[in-house]
Amino acid sequence: MKKTITIAHSPDADDIFMYMAIQFGWIGNDFTYKNTALDIQTLNDLALKNEFDVTAISFALYPLITSEYALLRTAVSFGEGYGPKLIKKKDTHLKRNFKVALSGANTTNALIFRMKYPEAKIVYKNFLEIENAVLNGEVDAGILIHESILEFDDTLCVETELWDIWLEFAKESLPLPLGGMALRRSLPISDAIKIERDLTNAVKIADSNRHILAPMLMERNLIRVNEEKLETYLNLYANKNSICMNETQLKAVDTLFKLGYDYKFYDKIIHAKDYLIPSEYEKFRNS
Template structure:
């Protein structure tokens, strides 16, 4: 019997996609799946090591792993009219070299952020800790992803939608490629 690891983020849509595998609803005598949920930057780093058989990745990472992994045609994430958001405390003015929290250096949001704010001082942390880091003044701002873009503290506000950075680069309204699944 072959055992394949499927690694994805703990984000609700990823969990939903792999629910049947996680709870053993898919059975085969030849194949068994091992389901693993990790934050996207850990998944990206593990993909660089070719660690998992099937893994979620940020599309910004794909050029670095294209010789080891192929993209799957399903289980992709695109934003249209929305996406990661740069947030800060309400009314705060950001300096040119402000300190920002990002969810990982190989993420699509990091790629777009670095294009828009080349002088910012970047600190990488788990995406679940970014809002708290802003609230506790550990950073001046942070880029929120996943469900956190929908429900953040009222004392925070959006400085920039990374969707707008994407529109400026694309020069037309194309879907923002965020992430997908890759297979070795």
């Protein structure tokens, strides 16, 4: 009997797109994969409880779970000239202590926001509720993430792009680390290597066959946007740069971790490469 591996991801289009090659049976024969879709902050909270074998996380969460989870190289989402948006009603001015809705305490957007706006009053909401919270006056502003950045009510405007804040703090043009994947350390290393390979191949196949996969997702009502917006969104967050983190992306993750330490969100500095799965183990074992 195959071992069952639990995988958790968010319900937004890029995570679903990158995972579904496994769900449709296009990849992976060693394990039975069982998936769960939850909003990102719920995933972050459950990662703190070591709930799933493999889980999507905000990169900003990872320094808090290093003892239980390794960092995967694949199924990653970075912003490059784009990303979450801080929105407000048009013709309004935000005070220093404005009230803002964020999608979760351990999200990357929350970390960057709190560095820039330390006096803001924060409330946390499911990302699907944030636009309405601004519209009905419950909060003065909110950060939109996922597909919400593509279109929002025309009475709202962008106060600032998180991308611009990131560049301000990073001091150089690095991609903005948003979403990553983590794998439970208690899994045997040989299994971990195979799982990462399966996920990497799934993202690669999804990217190469998006003209087939995207309509399948639309037909099954798995996506919250129309076909045109889906294509735009996947071009942003589920693309060739999602397949395997490159050196520039790893440097960006390290920069995020260093900023988190400098602003006292973490108690130590970590480097992403030290927490990746040692895929070279398999070559040494078989040599």
